[in-house]
Amino acid sequence: MGVERFGDWDKVKAKLNGxxxxxxxxxxxxxxxxxxxxLVREIQKGIKSxxxxxxxxxxxxxxxxxQRKGHSTKALIDTGFLINSITQKIMxxxxxxxxxxxxxxKDGESMANIGAIMEYGATINHPSGATIIIxxxxxxxxxxxxxxxxxxxxxxxxxxxxx
Numbered sequence: 001m002g003v004e005r006f007g008d009w010d011k012v013k014a015k016l017n018g019x020x021x022x023x024x025x026x027x028x029x030x031x032x033x034x035x036x037x038x039l040v041r042e043i044q045k046g047i048k049s050x051x052x053x054x055x056x057x058x059x060x061x062x063x064x065x066x067q068r069k070g071h072s073t074k075a076l077i078d079t080g081f082l083i084n085s086i087t088q089k090i091m092x093x094x095x096x097x098x099x100x101x102x103x104x105x106k107d108g109e110s111m112a113n114i115g116a117i118m119e120y121g122a123t124i125n126h127p128s129g130a131t132i133i134i135x136x137x138x139x140x141x142x143x144x145x146x147x148x149x150x151x152x153x154x155x156x157x158x159x160x161x162x163x
Contacts, residue, residue: 023162028093031158035151036088036095043097043143047076047083053142058135075137076118085111098140115140 046052057075065073076082085103089096103111121136 020162024159025093027158027162028155029090031154032093032095033088033090035147035154036090036097038147038150038154039097039143040086040088042147043086043139044083046143047086047139048074050074052139053144053146055138055142057137057139076139079105081105082111082114082118085115097144 043052050057060068060073060075068078071078082099085099087098087100087103089100099112099115101110101112105111105114117134118137119140120138122134124132124134126132
């Protein structure tokens with residue numbers, strides 16, 4: 001007993017072998033770019049609003065505010081280097097969103113290192129004997145968590161658009 005095929009198999013074969021694969025790859029790449037740009041924009045908005053992903057930052061200490069005379073009294077917005085260094089980089093079918101290791105301040109400090117301290121907090125033992133505690137002010141993970149479902153929907157929509 002054999003299997004009998006019906007329908008337009010040439011059309012199915014063409015979709016699977018050629019144009020569908022190319023169209024799907026293009027749709028996924030566009031969704032990846034759209035998602036990366038969404039995250040960059042929302043991370044920057046979150047820093048400006050002081051509540052990325054709806055999670056409010058710990059307020060700056062009075063001593064920090066005092067040291068910042070002439071600069072912003074908002075967390076993570078002193079010189080603007082951090083917020084302006086948040087970027088995206090598309091790598092094939094994946095994207096990086098955050099602070100590139102190659103991004104540095106005008107003083108040569110790594111923005112990625114500064115970002116890690118801001119995201120996770122730090123305790124610094126100063127040579128003077130003072131202990132400086134920098135509380136965590138997560139600006140990446142809360143936004144990524146808030147937009148996870150939207151990102152997944154964007155990928156589903158991209159796939160459905162070529163099917």
